[in-house]
Amino acid sequence: MIDLTLAQIADIVGGELADISAADAAGTRVTGTVEFDSRAVTPGGLFIALPGARSDGHDFAAAAVEKGAAAVLAARPVGVPAIVVQPSSEAGTDTAASVLEHDSDGSGAAVLAALAKLAAAVAAELVAGGLTIVAITGSSGKTSTKDLVAAVLAPLGEVVAPPGSFNNELGTPWTVLRAGTATDFLVLEMSARHPGNIAALAAIAPPSVAVVLNVGTAHLGEFGSREAIAQTKAELPQAVSASGVVILNADDDAVAAMADQTAARVVRVSRSPGADVWAGPVTLDEVARPRFTLHAANTETEVSLAVHGDHQVSNALCAAAVALECGATPAQVAAALADAGPVSQHRMHVTTRDDGVTVIDDAYNANPDSMLAGLKSLAWMARQGREPRRSWAVLGEMAELGDDAISEHDRIGRLAVRLDVSRLIVVGTGRAMSAMHHGAVMEGSWGGEATMVADADLALELLRAELRQGDVVLVKASNAAGLGKLAEALVAS
Known part of the structure; x- marks a missing residue:
């Protein structure tokens, strides 16, 4: 403060x-x-x-x-x-x-600009006093990675991080102004809807450690192309000085290419050998929590994550790389990751009810990449145990996909069928949701496995009528679809 x-x-x-x-x-x-x-x-x-x-x-x-x-x-x-x-x-x-x-x-713009100036002045003073600023960007996974980074840094000192996805021109200065002289680490996630947004956020709180996770198709409608998204994400490593470090997910070619766009030292993470920090063979438990061998600093350390989904491995590797750069040992990193369960609301929270129904609440955000990750986790959990369990995908709209909205929603409907999801509930009646339902039907969902309902209330009514013991349900959409309350109601049922 x-x-x-x-x-x-x-x-x-x-x-x-x-x-x-x-x-x-x-x-x-x-x-x-x-x-x-x-x-x-x-x-x-x-x-x-x-x-x-x-x-x-x-x-x-x-x-x-x-x-x-x-x-x-x-x-x-x-x-x-x-x-x-x-x-x-x-x-x-x-x-x-x-x-x-x-x-x-223009009154709001004026106040936001003043807030940014105040936060920048406070950040500069705190950095001069020893504060380390860590900034994270990517098309998906920013919030989950931010939570993991905060967890692995906590044993090293006092950490300030934003709640949820508080990552824009309001959330970033608000979070900066939460830090004080006792704060050792300030962890920020930085999002963008236009070129220049990340550069502006990094100017408020210049990071000494930056992480780029991936370049996907989130906000494609705003940027127009994946190349434009990559250029905007690259604003973060470009903002790091030569004395800092940039951590790049080398498994994403567009991210790996950013090594040539920064003056900072580069640390590469990967799921394959050859990177500075990498994961050995990955296995998943019955609720899709990953286990792997962390290879870093000439050591091999066994890691069991408390978060769900194979896609969390890359997030955890980036978090591990941050902590190692800040002075943690591999053993400290492994211990912290083992205790770092889901923190932010509606992001891969897995709950098994008394009747054996498992609810995967991932209803806060959705884009094509995260939809695929959620569906894969659903399919994995449904296959565990002596007998396969019925799987339900309750999916809402993926926002801000622009001209690709129809084709991407169609693709997700088809993916649900290819992954052998038992039932697909498409929530919403717009063109994009019609495309998702149509894609599932055209891929082979002929017997009523794919159902389209107008809103979350009707989806909840259908689920309550037809769920049975042991079913697994994924609830996922962009936040504007409002499926978070549906997921909460399912957990409470």
């Missing part, structure tokens, strides 16, 4: 004081958290007033001060002590559009 006077903050962000004198601003310190939700404000904190589709944070400024906020960072005076920044054509309206639901007058 920051410890600055209002006068110092105003100077950093280029704001004007409102409803507070210069003398009082010089004597009033912000020592609490920085919040954009007035309900989360703590005494001595700073409230960030941002506009939204349904409400404007400026309207809650007084309530935030009543809860103990020292002041408000705002785009206009709000009748309580505030640092006011003026909207400007240079405030980054494209950035605001990617983060805020509503910003018609």
Whole structure:
């Protein structure tokens, strides 16, 4: 948490004081958290007033001060002590559009730009005091890897990491401002919807350790091509100085090529021999938790992961490489990974109910690569035991695929059939979901194995009527599809 006077903050962000004198601003310190939700404000904190589709944070400024906020960072005076920044054509309206639901007058962009300046100043001071910043990007797996990195660094010191997928122009500075002088490691995940987004985030919190996981087709509708996605992901290794280290997943050709785009030392990870950090033969237990031999630092260490899915091996290797670079031993890494279960909500949480039904809740995010990984995990779990178990894939829309949305949804429907998933429930009625259902039918799902329902409520009704003991259910979609509540209801049933 920051410890600055209002006068110092105003100077950093280029704001004007409102409803507070210069003398009082010089004597009033912000020592609490920085919040954009007035309900989360703590005494001595700073409230960030941002506009939204349904409400404007400026309207809650007084309530935030009543809860103990020292002041408000705002785009206009709000009748309580505030640092006011003026909207400007240079405030980054494209950035605001990617983060805020509503910003018609540029006020949100101005406040976000000020927040970035404040976070950058705090990060620079903390780095000078010994803070190590670790940044992670990739088309999929960022949040899971961030959670694993936080877990393997925890034995080495105090770690600050964002909750869930808090990884954009709001989430990154908000997380930076959670760090303090006692923080040893700041772990950030950095996402992008436009070229330049990752470079902007890295400018706020320049990492000394960067991780690039993969280049897939998430946000293909925004970027237009996988090559454009790769160029944007490469902004992270480009931001690391010669004294830093860049960890690359060498199993992805587009990521491996980034070794030539950084001045930093490169550490390669792979599932094959020859990399700096690599995994021996991988096996999965009955709920798809991987086991492998970690080869690193001229040692061989047995690793058993507590997370689910074969795709987690690459994530764990990257986390291991980060920890080793930060001073951990291979034995420490293995011990930490063994205890590092799923943390962030709706990401490969596996629960077996009292009636033997296993629910795989992976409902937060979905793209073609993560859909395939989820379906493979479902198929694996269903094959374990003396007798095969019935498998159910409850799938919602994959967002932001642009012109490829129809073909990619069709492909996932076909993959479900090829992986011998017993039942496919397609949730939604748009063209993309029709394509998923059509793909399953055309691939050979003739006997009603593939069903299309309008919404999550109808999917839940169908599942409750037809699930039987021992079935395995995968719930997966982009967060906008709202299948997280369906997964929670299934677990609670």
